[in-house]
Amino acid sequence: QLQLQESGPGLVKPSETLSLSCTVSGDSISTSNYYWGWIRQPPGKGLDWIGYIFYSGSTYYNPSLKSRVTISADTSKNQFSLKLASVTAADTALYYCAGSWGDGAFDIWGRGALVTVSS
Amino acid sequence: EIVLTQSPGTLSLSPGERATLSCRASQSITNRYLAWYQQKPGQAPRLLIHGASSRATGTPDRFSGSGSGADFTLTISRLEPEDFAVYYCQHYGSLITFGPGTKVDIK
Numbered sequence: 001q002l003q004l005q006e007s008g009p010g011l012v013k014p015s016e017t018l019s020l021s022c023t024v025s026g027d028s029i030s031t032s033n034y035y036w037g038w039i040r041q042p043p044g045k046g047l048d049w050i051g052y053i054f055y056s057g058s059t060y061y062n063p064s065l066k067s068r069v070t071i072s073a074d075t076s077k078n079q080f081s082l083k084l085a086s087v088t089a090a091d092t093a094l095y096y097c098a099g100s101w102g103d104g105a106f107d108i109w110g111r112g113a114l115v116t117v118s119s
Numbered sequence: 120e121i122v123l124t125q126s127p128g129t130l131s132l133s134p135g136e137r138a139t140l141s142c143r144a145s146q147s148i149t150n151r152y153l154a155w156y157q158q159k160p161g162q163a164p165r166l167l168i169h170g171a172s173s174r175a176t177g178t179p180d181r182f183s184g185s186g187s188g189a190d191f192t193l194t195i196s197r198l199e200p201e202d203f204a205v206y207y208c209q210h211y212g213s214l215i216t217f218g219p220g221t222k223v224d225i226k
Contacts, residue, residue, distance in 0.1 A: 037215070039164075047156075047164065047207055049215040060213055063120060096163055104211030105154035105169035107176070112163055 002026035004097050006113035012091075013119050018084040020113055022097030029078055030055055035100040036080045038071060040093040041112075048093070052104070053080055087117045121145055121210045123218035131226040138195040140221045142208035147188045154209040155184055155193045157202075158220075164207065168193065198223070 008020035022036070029036060037052035051061035053071045061069050065084070073080040084091060095113050098106035122145040132138055142153065151171035156164040166175040168184035171191055181196040195202055203225050208218040 039217075046220045047158075047209075047217040049217060052215070060215075063214070098163075100211075103152065103169065104215055105152075105166055105175075105209065106164075107166045107169075109163035109165075 002099065002108050004099060004108060004110035006095060006097050006110045008113060008115070010114055010116060012087055012115060012117050014088055014117055015086055018082070018087050018091060018115055018117070020082045020095055020097075020115070021079050022081070022110060024078050024080070024099070028075070029073055029080060030075050033102045035102075035104050035106075036071075036073070037098045037100065037104075037106060038082045039096045039098055039106070040091075041096070042090075042093045050082065050084075050095075089117050091115070092117045120214060121148065121216055123208055123210060123216055125206075125208060125218040125221045127221060128219075129222045129224060131224055132198055133226045134198050134200055136198050138193075138198055138202070138223055140193040140195075140206055140223075142186075142191045142193070142218050144189040144191075144210060148191075148210055149212070151187060152211045153184075153186070153191050154211060155182075156207045156209060157204045158207065159204045167206075195223075 003025045005023045012018045034055040038050040068085045070083040097110045099108040100106045124143045126141045153171045155168040158164040172184040205220045
């Protein structure tokens with residue numbers, strides 16, 4: 001059974017880089033046709049797509065975040081990661097990693113990791 | 120970039136009633152790449168519908184999706200107590216966008 005688990009610091013200072021990892025268990029992140037994505041949700045608000053990495057390594061980012069976002073994969077650890085640079089309080093959110101086989105409709109989600117941006 | 124609008128913002132209904140949720144796109148969505156998610160407090164979203172009308176694994180058949188082009192609908196035929204939640208539509212493809220959500224609460 002495919003499972004995802006986010007990990008990383010829960011507190012990041014303004015102007016620094018937010019870094020999160022998502023460990024995948026139950027299948028390889030290199031399996032054909034998988035999309036591995038990051039979605040965030042500010043407290044009390046809706047869902048905001050950050051980006052995804054395709055099984056082949058191609059990446060796609062939300063245009064509004066593209067200049068600050070990097071998503072990468074480490075096949076040796078079966079993980080994919082998110083880096084968001086130059087964070088502000090507006091980046092405070094629950095960050096979810098998610099997976100989709102084939103199309104980008106995410107059918108498997110992690111439990112989420114709360115990241116607060118504060119000095 | 121496709122912008123999704125959901126209506127109504129809040130839908131107040133009683134158990135057993137029918138719920139009709141709307142998702143409208145700023146331009147036509149190709150290949151019917153439209154999904155619906157349910158989110159309950161303290162939980163991650165759960166995929167209900169993909170491809171506009173295909174139920175995801177485990178989605179009860181009281182949930183149905185319909186629509187094409189730029190107008191899509193999620194219908195819950197008879198609300199069960201566990202269906203009171205927030206529902207999001209999502210366009211997917213090279214880029215992904217989510218709608219702002221519709222909250223279905225108990226009247």
